[in-house]
Amino acid sequence: MRLLLAPMEGLLDFVLRDVLTSLGGADRCVSEFIRITGSLLPDKVYLRTMPELRNGSCTAAGTPVRAQLLGSDAASMAANAAQLAALSPEGIDLNFGCPAKVVNRHGGGAALLQDPSAIHAVVAAVRGAVPAAMPVSAKMRLGFNDRALMLDCALAMQEAGACELVVHGRTKLDGYRPPAYWDQIARIREAVSIPVVANGEIWTVDDALRCQAESGCQDLMLGRGIVADPGLAWRIRKAVAERDGLPMPAGMRDVQWPDLLPALLRFWQLVCADLEPRQRAGRLKQWLNLMRRAFPEAEAAYQHVRVMTDQAAISLWLEELQQQCLAASPATLPSQQ
CATH class of the missing domain: 1.20.225.30 (Dihydrouridine synthase, C-terminal recognition domain)
Known part of the structure; x- marks a missing residue:
């Protein structure tokens, strides 16, 4: 099981990444999105959003951080990905899930879930622009207004070279309203052959265990839940170890x-x-x-x-x-x- 920290604009920035990873329990973080709109960004923009690039792409506690890009123009995304790759991030993640109107209005984030061919073009361009050893992953929602293209989008990401998908169990139309539809993540997991990480509405240990059961995913991405309870990752690890009859994780802490x-x-x-x-x-x-x-x-x-x-x-x-x-x-x- 892997537990990842979600990218959350205006909340889970490098400050909280530093503090939360110092408490332990997380395997990897993803930066807030770096928006690509057509120009080639200077290094200072990447470093401002993700200062961990100065520390081997890790937080002070040593937890790896993957850089996230958001944009819809394949050529511009590829050029910026190549520029970013020169700073040696742990990997590059592509945002196809942001529901913000200002982002969607310009064709970015979840808006691309209406066009699997455009998603394929972006992922393929970025994959081809960075070193072969550098992971390129993607984060998606279940769709824009509905789930009709959910599997097409996931397959497009896989076929274009994404090595991993994080799936937020709601559409753009759903926003952040409960519930998250973890059972629909299972459909994506069954359709693709690359690892799938489940995300959305995981506030407690019980939520995490139910999400694993309903989605079929062992790997989870934690967002507001771990901000609310910074010991949540350790509590999940303990519960999974008890459920599966495994030894307690090394470094286990009860964060109070x-x-x-x-x-x-x-x-x-x-x-x-x-x-x-x-x-x-x-x-x-x-x-x-x-x-x-x-x-x-x-x-x-x-x-x-x-x-x-x-x-x-x-x-x-x-x-x-x-x-x-x-x-x-x-x-x-x-x-x-």
Whole structure:
């Protein structure tokens, strides 16, 4: 079983990739999409979205990161893929799933699921433009307005040279509304011979196990679920090991709220170093808001910080929060280097 971190524009960026992979449990990340609209992008654009390219295409914890491109013009996608390949990413992923109207209006993301031949052209062009040893994968939804071309699109990606498919179990029309149709991912898995990774609406261990059963996929991609519960990957690994009678995974951790306080402080430090001042508090609130689903302590923290805007005050509060928890239960916190 492999567990991947999803690319999520405006949420799961390099800051959260750094923090979440430091807690362990994930096998690979995918960057947010780098949009290709016709021009050849300079290296600084790739590096801004995916600074891990300066670190051997890995997070600080050593987790590989694959770069994702989004676009509809095959020639431009190929030229940019070749440019990106020179920076030695772990691989290149192609986005055929983004449901954003501004992206779809220009023929990108999920809009391409209406035209399997266009998908084939993009994948084939990128595959031919990068070194043969470099993985080229793709991420798709079940369709645009319906699932009529679902299998045609998946087969087009495979035939054009994609080595792996991640399938989000909803159409563009479905958006992010529950449920995700994991049973439809099974139809794609049965139709292609390359690995298929299931994605969509995996919030809990029970969700993960049901997704595996319904999709037939052992490999999963985690998005908002692992942002809400940063220990979710380890919890899934433990449950799968217990289900299958396997040894517990090496490095297994039970990530609880006290373990997250150093991660929250690290997150805040990275946010303050990277983002404009007006954006910083919002990013912290965004993460705490999601973690309220999994941790009662996150609810109290969110309510405390919800009206705060001063960077110095937030920094002091986070440091005090960590010290209070350390004083109360020092054995629960990981050692700090």
